[in-house]
Amino acid sequence: MIVRPEQIKSHLQKQLLPVYLFWGDEPLIQQEATDALRQHCRNNGFTEREVLDAPDNKFDWNLLLAAGNSLSLFAERRIIELRLEKKPDKNGGQAIVEFLSDLNPDNILIITAPKLDKRAKWYTTVDKIGAICQAWPIDRRELPRWLGQRMQNLGLKADPQALQLIADRVEGNLLAAAQEVEKLQILADADGHISPQLVAQSVASSARYDIFKLIDNALQGNAKAALTMMNGLKAEGVELLPCLGAISRELRILYQCAWQVHQGGNIDRVIDQKRVWDKRKPAYKAVLSRNKLKDFDLMLKAVNNIDLAVKGRRNANPWDELAILLQSLAMGSQASLMALSA
Secondary structure, three states: OEOOHHHHHHHHHHOOOOEEEEEEOOHHHHHHHHHHHHHHHHHOOEEEEEEEEEOOOOOOOHHHHHHHHOOOOOOOEEEEEEEEOOOOOHHHHHHHHHHHHOOOOOEEEEEEEOOOOOOOHHHHHHHHHOEEEEEOOOOOOOHHHHHHHHHHHOOOEEOHHHHHHHHHHHOOOHHHHHHHHHHHHHHOOOOOEEOHHHHHHHHHOOOOOOHHHHHHHHHOOOHHHHHHHHHHHHHOOOOHHHHHHHHHHHHHHHHHHHHHHHOOOOHHHHHHHOOOOHHHHHHHHHHHHHOOHHHHHHHHHHHHHHHHHHOOOOOOOHHHHHHHHHHHHHHOOOHHHHHHOO
């Protein structure tokens, strides 16, 4: 069955299915819907959690089957999370179908993934016995309404002009939109009213070095400006992981675009299908023209390595490596990427 992200909480009040699939191109919506499911499971006795990361088709699918068959050490209910970075190959699909054919009632399977093939047998199997939640980017025309609903959930009420101002600022980036709403919640009057003047004041007081402007400069090929902004963020004590998350989101979309172009797709049509905002389309075309599919693959591997460095699992300076990544994105340089993604 299909469950829209905004319906997940009401759905869970009625039933809890054995498997849930969250997929799509909008990480914030996917994350919040998945978090709601995890919290519901914890509240209902699923106190153990096992996470399986499958970044590619070299993943050992026996690990999934073993997780389904293993008994809890404490005889407790368990969440099994399968995180897919790419659509499963034939072996992966068969493993998921096999897992679902012999479900342990004390387990719940949560699958998160990017864009998938709806015709795959494992996908249709999930559809039959579980729930599928698709998270797609919010259309620019719908963004003010989305912002208004988010504010309403927080007890805020915004003027239409204020909502449009925020929408114009974030240019479709929901993570930035969510951050603006959280900031406005602190600045709002006692009655929770958000005026255009308050939004303008909030925007004016934003940090000079903005991660989204940094990304735009890198996409536009302006390596110097991107590195200057990165150093500004570093000097202001900004945590690197949220920055890396925003960059990773752009790179995943670019990889998907590059793959479709590599398969013979028209670059303008591909960018339209990804719902890239008009102001950003020239930058997307430029970066796709100077980088090939394998370049974006290397960049995504580099993001993973930087993430490991931030978490202390690699001996490297993550800010220095981020500088190399941004320079490669801006200038289409492969040489430094090869070492960074190794």
